[in-house]
Amino acid sequence: MINYEKLFSKNAIGLKRSEIRELLKVTRIPGIISFAGGLPAPDLFPIEEVKDVTDYILEKEGKIALQYGPTEGDTRLKEELVRHMKDEGIETTVDNILIVSASQQALDLVAKIFLNRKDFVFVEEPTYVGGIQAFNSYGANMVAVKSDKDGILPESLEANIKTLIDKGFSDKLKLIYIIPDFQNPAGITTSEERRKRILDIAERYDLIVIEDTPYRQLRYSGNSITPMITLDNSDRVISLFTFSKIFAPGFRLGWIVGPKELIEKIIMAKQAADLCTSPFTQSITYEYLKRGYLEKQINIIRKDYMEKRDKMLSSLEKFMPKLEGLSWTHPEGGLFLWVNLPEYMDSRELFLKAIDKKVAFVIGEAFHPQAKCKNSFRLNFSYATKENIEEGIKRLANAIKEYEEEIKNKKFGDSVVFP
Ligand SMILES: Cc1ncc(COP(=O)(O)O)c(C=O)c1O
Structure with missing residues (x-):
C-alpha cells in the first residue's frame, strides 16, 4: 500500500474536506426549504x-x-x-x-x-x-x-x-x-x-x-x-x-x-x-x-431579488421572536443577509433543529478562518420562491423559539438540581 500522505506537498496536507459542505448535504433532503447555498434563481436563467x-x-x-x-x-x-x-x-x-x-x-x-x-x-x-x-x-x-x-x-x-x-x-x-x-x-x-x-x-x-x-x-x-x-x-x-x-x-x-x-x-x-x-x-x-x-438580464434579476429580499425581511419581522440579541442585517443588494443570535445560542445546534423543521441555512463558523461567529448564520434569499421564503422563515422562527425554550428549561433544571 502506498503511503500517499508521505508524498503529498505541504499545501496538499493542509487541504481539509469542508465539514460545512458535508453538513450542507442534508439540505438536499426532499421538502427542505434551503436558504443555505448562494445559488441564483434557476427560473431566471436566460x-x-x-x-x-x-x-x-x-x-x-x-x-x-x-x-x-x-x-x-x-x-x-x-x-x-x-x-x-x-x-x-x-x-x-x-x-x-x-x-x-x-x-x-x-x-x-x-x-x-x-x-x-x-x-x-x-x-x-x-x-x-x-x-x-x-x-x-x-x-x-x-x-x-x-x-x-x-x-x-x-x-x-x-x-x-x-x-x-x-x-x-x-x-x-x-x-x-x-x-x-x-x-x-x-x-x-x-x-x-x-x-x-x-x-x-x-x-x-x-x-x-x-x-x-x-x-x-x-x-x-x-x-x-x-x-x-x-x-x-x-x-x-x-x-x-x-x-x-x-x-x-x-x-x-x-x-x-x-x-x-x-x-x-x-x-x-x-x-x-x-x-x-x-x-x-x-x-x-x-x-x-x-x-x-x-443589461436586460440584470434588470430582471434585480427586480426579482429585491422582492425576495423584501419578503425575507418582512417575514423575519413578522415571525421572529422578540429576543434580546437577536438581530439581522438589512442588505441594500446581493443575495444574503446575516442573523445574529443571542450570545448563549449556537447556530450549529439551531441548524439541527431547523433541519428537523425542514429549513436550512449556513452556520456562522463557516465564514470565519478560525471558525468563530458561532452565534450567527447566513440566509440566502435568491434561490427559494417568495412563498417558500415566508414559509421557511416561519419554520426557522419556530426552531429558534423551541431552542430558546429548551435553553430556559435547561437553566431552570440545572438550578433545581444544583441549587
Ligand atoms: C464573494 C465571492 N467571491 C467569489 C465567489 C465565487 O464565484 P464564481 O467562482 O462563481 O465567480 C463567490 C460566490 O458565491 C462569492 O460570493
Missing part, C-alpha cells in the same frame, strides 16, 4: 437567449470558438467589459483585464502569485468561505478583522498590522481581502469613507487590496458607492468580477481588473493552471453583451 446566441456563434465562428484561445481572454469580450465597467464608474483598458474561469479561479491565482506559506491576509469578520479555502490552500495565516455595518473597522485593521509588525512579521504582511458590496455572507456594504481609510492603510503599510465584488451590479436600494479600484491612486487594488450572479454560474466566467504588471503575472499563473478560459463561453458571452442582453 435560456432562450443563450440558445439563440450559441447557434449564431457556432454558425458564424464555430471553428474559432471551439479552438484553444489566448490566456488573456477574448479581446472583443474585454472591449465590451471596458464599456460595461465605465457605467460602474471604473475607467480601464483591455490590457488591465484578464478573463478568468470565474472569481474562484481569480482568488486562487491571486493567492498563488502573492502568498508564501505563513504569509498574512487580512479578511473581514465574517468573510467568504471560498476566500478562506483559497488562502488556506497556500498555507496563509488569516486575520479576521472586526467589522460592523459599514465594513471592517480601520482602527482594528491598523492595530492588527502594528501588532504583527512588532512581532517581526512585517515582510509577511501581503493582502487585504474585502467584499465591499453587499458582502457574502453578511450583506453589508463598506462605506466610501471606510474604503478610503482602508486604502490609506494599505498604502502606508504597502499591502495589496483584493476587492471581490460579484454582487456590485445587484443593488436594490440606496446609492452606489465608488469601487475601491477607482478610489485607489497607488496601483494596489485588484478587482474581481464574475458573470456567475448576473448571467449564469454554469459558464464559469469572470474577469480581473488591475495594474498591468500584476495582470501579466497572473496571466503566467493562469497559463500553468488551465491555458485559457473556455473560448466557447467567452464568444457566447461577448455576443450576449453586444446584443445588450446583459
Whole structure:
C-alpha cells in the first residue's frame, strides 16, 4: 500500500474536506426549504437567449470558438467589459483585464502569485468561505478583522498590522481581502469613507487590496458607492468580477481588473493552471453583451431579488421572536443577509433543529478562518420562491423559539438540581 500522505506537498496536507459542505448535504433532503447555498434563481436563467446566441456563434465562428484561445481572454469580450465597467464608474483598458474561469479561479491565482506559506491576509469578520479555502490552500495565516455595518473597522485593521509588525512579521504582511458590496455572507456594504481609510492603510503599510465584488451590479436600494479600484491612486487594488450572479454560474466566467504588471503575472499563473478560459463561453458571452442582453438580464434579476429580499425581511419581522440579541442585517443588494443570535445560542445546534423543521441555512463558523461567529448564520434569499421564503422563515422562527425554550428549561433544571 502506498503511503500517499508521505508524498503529498505541504499545501496538499493542509487541504481539509469542508465539514460545512458535508453538513450542507442534508439540505438536499426532499421538502427542505434551503436558504443555505448562494445559488441564483434557476427560473431566471436566460435560456432562450443563450440558445439563440450559441447557434449564431457556432454558425458564424464555430471553428474559432471551439479552438484553444489566448490566456488573456477574448479581446472583443474585454472591449465590451471596458464599456460595461465605465457605467460602474471604473475607467480601464483591455490590457488591465484578464478573463478568468470565474472569481474562484481569480482568488486562487491571486493567492498563488502573492502568498508564501505563513504569509498574512487580512479578511473581514465574517468573510467568504471560498476566500478562506483559497488562502488556506497556500498555507496563509488569516486575520479576521472586526467589522460592523459599514465594513471592517480601520482602527482594528491598523492595530492588527502594528501588532504583527512588532512581532517581526512585517515582510509577511501581503493582502487585504474585502467584499465591499453587499458582502457574502453578511450583506453589508463598506462605506466610501471606510474604503478610503482602508486604502490609506494599505498604502502606508504597502499591502495589496483584493476587492471581490460579484454582487456590485445587484443593488436594490440606496446609492452606489465608488469601487475601491477607482478610489485607489497607488496601483494596489485588484478587482474581481464574475458573470456567475448576473448571467449564469454554469459558464464559469469572470474577469480581473488591475495594474498591468500584476495582470501579466497572473496571466503566467493562469497559463500553468488551465491555458485559457473556455473560448466557447467567452464568444457566447461577448455576443450576449453586444446584443445588450446583459443589461436586460440584470434588470430582471434585480427586480426579482429585491422582492425576495423584501419578503425575507418582512417575514423575519413578522415571525421572529422578540429576543434580546437577536438581530439581522438589512442588505441594500446581493443575495444574503446575516442573523445574529443571542450570545448563549449556537447556530450549529439551531441548524439541527431547523433541519428537523425542514429549513436550512449556513452556520456562522463557516465564514470565519478560525471558525468563530458561532452565534450567527447566513440566509440566502435568491434561490427559494417568495412563498417558500415566508414559509421557511416561519419554520426557522419556530426552531429558534423551541431552542430558546429548551435553553430556559435547561437553566431552570440545572438550578433545581444544583441549587
Ligand atoms: C464573494 C465571492 N467571491 C467569489 C465567489 C465565487 O464565484 P464564481 O467562482 O462563481 O465567480 C463567490 C460566490 O458565491 C462569492 O460570493
